[in-house]
Amino acid sequence: MSQNVIAERYALALFMLAKEQNLIEDLTVEMRTLKKVLTENPSFLTLLSSPKLTLNEKKNVLQNVFSSVSPTVENTLMLLLDAHRQNEITDVAEAYINLANEESGIADALVYSARPLSSEESHAVSASFAAKVGKRSLNIENIVDTNLLGGLKIRIGNRIFDGSLRGKLDRLERTLTT
Known part of the structure; x- marks a missing residue:
């Protein structure tokens, strides 16, 4: 399965939740920030991919770094970690932003x-x-x-x-x- 398809599926699920909770704009701001942080610091994703850290340690690191994000985004990040798809976080953020932009024109x-x-x-x-x-x-x-x-x-x-x-x-x- 293509990596972009995976990211688009996670982004679509997040977008549908955001739409249901009327949080599209708020989550768009959070996803832009998330994407910017990860793009500017590629070593952070390398850290999250490290086999030296346990899953719980990776989750703690992610929660500490992105402590200000909404529970919906935090849960999405945790799901990606649980599925060992931490390298998809930037693509999920990009796909979500595209969906939100399309919805808003x-x-x-x-x-x-x-x-x-x-x-x-x-x-x-x-x-x-x-x-x-x-x-x-x-x-x-x-x-x-x-x-x-x-x-x-x-x-x-x-x-x-x-x-x-x-x-x-x-x-x-x-x-x-x-």
Whole structure:
């Protein structure tokens, strides 16, 4: 069975519980935090996979690190540990976020710019590009890339909108050389 299928099943179960308890937004925030912590600290998952720790020790570590999460998320984490699927935690968080975004009509977007965007600029990008991908709004993560020279490069799912100066110069170069 594919690893993503497993993560999607756990995420769907968590999402259905969240929907039943009207906690979709709260759990989305928790899952974003969980995903960020695990992505920034990959050695934590290595620790949870260590055969030197017993299952109870792993659960205690997980409970101490994520003590502020809701009981629903904590129970999901414990289920993943019980099933020896601790390496799926990040994928479950990602799949849950995708389900919550789909329910809310929101999409995640990576916006590459030559300088940090102000909140007004972020709102303007969200308003203008959300409609292009059929969503209500965008969750924008701004990444500063000094190689762009100016303009924006936006990635929403598998779609890329390249309005950067670097992209325009590259396209111009390709047209002139062919």
